[in-house]
Amino acid sequence: MSMHYARFSDISISEKILNTVFLLTIGLGYLMALVNMYYTHQGRDGKPGLTIQDIVIQYHGSKEQTRLGTAISGIMEPNLKYKSDKEVILKWINEGAEEAGYDQMIAPILNRDCIICHTPAVNPSLPDLTNFKSVAEVAHSGGAPVSSLVKVSHIHLFGIAFILYLIGKIFLLCEMNLYVKRIAVIIPFLAMLLDVVSWFLTKTNAGFAYVVVLSGALMGLSMGMQILMSLYQMWFWKSERGSNPEA
Secondary structure, three states, rough: OOOOOOOHHHHHHHHHHHHHHHHHHHHHHHHHHHHHHHHHHHHOOOOOOOOOHHHHHHOOOOOOOOOHHHHOOOOOHOOOOHHHHHHHHHHHOOOOOOOOHHHHHHHHHHHHHHHOOOOOOOOOOOOOOOHHHHHHHHOOOOOOOOHHHHHHHHHHHHHHHHHHHHHHHHOOOOOOOOHHEEEEEEEEHHHHHHHHHEEEEEEOOOHHHHHHHHHHHHHHHHHHHHHHHHHHHHHOOOOOOOOOOOO
């Protein structure tokens, strides 16, 4: 006796509406996350736009400049109330980024212009600029510290995995080849895991920055495919369920 698995043709209009608004909201949220990622990471190399070098600087670091120096010479410069503060910060970095100079000259600038975003409670994915210890990590050469990567990765894994699970649960109601469906629900999870692992690998080897980009793109595309396919089959697909109830 074969089992009957629910498909979109089996659920009510109310459930379809609920699934639809959830998928559309998640899709919009993901697009906003991409925009946020662009503005967070672009310009680290001092050039407009998001490049592979920006990713290298984020995770691996730069031989020419520290993360803080690169940021205030690029993406963060417009946030400084007084343009002369850029030279103050760069001078402090070049002189060794000592705590005495931080308390006297740097903390007032950062507290005024930067911590509105660079606070863990507001955005844990951005460097913490609220205290000397955290500022010193980005004021010296090297990319993101391992402690920061661990903090961001566990938030990323918990949050994104939950979203992918809910999207996948809805996607399972689609009618398609059984094996294609099984592979499709696994791909975004594997891409997410590869993305997080590549952060740590890029910390050691800058070449893995390409893996960061490709794995992130794969996760987004596979998640988007599930959303679009679910929406299409929910409202426009004519059920073609045959003799195989597992299809």
